[in-house]
Amino acid sequence: MNDNNKKIAFVSGGSKGIGLAIVLKMLDENYQIITCGRNIDAWNRAVAENPRLNEVDFIKTDLCGNGQLNKLFAKIKKKYGRLDAAVNNAAVQILAKGQFTDISEDILRKNLDCDLWMPTMCIKKELELMLPAGGSIVNISSISGVIPTPGAAMYSAAKYGLEGLTKTLALELIDKNIRLNTVAPGAIMTPRWEKRVQEQDREETFASVAAAIPIKRFGIPEEVANGVLWLLSDEASYVIGHTLIIDGGISLRGNV
Numbered sequence: 001m002n003d004n005n006k007k008i009a010f011v012s013g014g015s016k017g018i019g020l021a022i023v024l025k026m027l028d029e030n031y032q033i034i035t036c037g038r039n040i041d042a043w044n045r046a047v048a049e050n051p052r053l054n055e056v057d058f059i060k061t062d063l064c065g066n067g068q069l070n071k072l073f074a075k076i077k078k079k080y081g082r083l084d085a086a087v088n089n090a091a092v093q094i095l096a097k098g099q100f101t102d103i104s105e106d107i108l109r110k111n112l113d114c115d116l117w118m119p120t121m122c123i124k125k126e127l128e129l130m131l132p133a134g135g136s137i138v139n140i141s142s143i144s145g146v147i148p149t150p151g152a153a154m155y156s157a158a159k160y161g162l163e164g165l166t167k168t169l170a171l172e173l174i175d176k177n178i179r180l181n182t183v184a185p186g187a188i189m190t191p192r193w194e195k196r197v198q199e200q201d202r203e204e205t206f207a208s209v210a211a212a213i214p215i216k217r218f219g220i221p222e223e224v225a226n227g228v229l230w231l232l233s234d235e236a237s238y239v240i241g242h243t244l245i246i247d248g249g250i251s252l253r254g255n256v
């Protein structure tokens with residue numbers, strides 16, 4: 001499976017939504033891809049719908065806590081020896097929703113762990129596998145990491161943190177031939193949204209969200225993946241610590 005002419009890339013959370021669209025586009029660009037998720041059934045469903053995903057190395061892993069993250073990167077190191085590219089995309093459903101004052105410390109902590117500490121530890125391990133040759137990393141942030149998001153304060157704080165980490169590391173690593181950037185999506189139609197509206201009137205909720213977006217529709221995962229692929233590529237060789245907002249105009253209004 002390890003063809004030395006291929007760029008080796010890790011994409012976290014490639015079984016669904018934005019991560020799946022990124023993996024499919026990276027296959028078109030001839031990357032050797034390693035991805036992960038907690039649920040093997042979700043991955044098997046994706047492979048059944050897109051048989052070319054058989055070329056992708058899926059390693060069942062919960063990146064949030066309990067030491068599985070280190071094991072995943074040890075496996076990548078043993079099998080491939082290096083990484084040329086990485087996309088830190090995986091994130092659980094927003095955990096701490098509602099008024100900050102009403103949310104328990106445990107939930108706030110878990111939200112921070114999964115939305116900031118988890119990608120932080122991935123970046124640390126990815127850098128070990130990119131040095132000294134260099135590489136390109138794209139972190140999936142959110143417009144909640146660029147503008148305040150009442151009702152999701154901890155998620156917003158975690159994504160602002162990811163933005164700050166990316167920009168700072170982009171400068172720290174600029175002379176090591178490693179570029180780091182973020183993509184900040186707005187409302188993108190993925191399984192995450194399907195879960196979010198489970199207990200509401202689906203069509204009505206989707207229509208009211210779409211109506212509030214300046215472009216009057218949700219984004220699709222491929223529209224985010226296009227930006228990620230460009231930032232990863234040599235075409236973006238002079239782009240350092242940038243936030244590429246892909247949100248149909250939401251952030252221009254200054255609120256979510």
Ligand SMILES: NC(=O)c1ccc[n+]([C@@H]2O[C@H](COP(=O)([O-])OP(=O)(O)OC[C@H]3O[C@@H](n4cnc5c(N)ncnc54)[C@H](OP(=O)(O)O)[C@@H]3O)[C@@H](O)[C@H]2O)c1
Pocket residue numbers: 012013014015016017018019036037038039040042061062063064088089090091092093140141142143184185186187188189190191192193
């Ligand atoms: N969709 C949006 O509107 C939107 C907007 C702004 C930002 N974003 C950001 O875009 C990224 C992707 O979102 P999405 O909407 O595509 O989400 P999604 O549809 O829920 O997919 C998330 C992916 O991550 C994996 N994952 C979740 N938790 C994991 C864990 N602990 N360990 C390993 N893998 C895990 C999931 O697989 P398993 O469930 O099998 O683990 C799945 O493959 C996230 O960083 C999110 O914050 C999304």
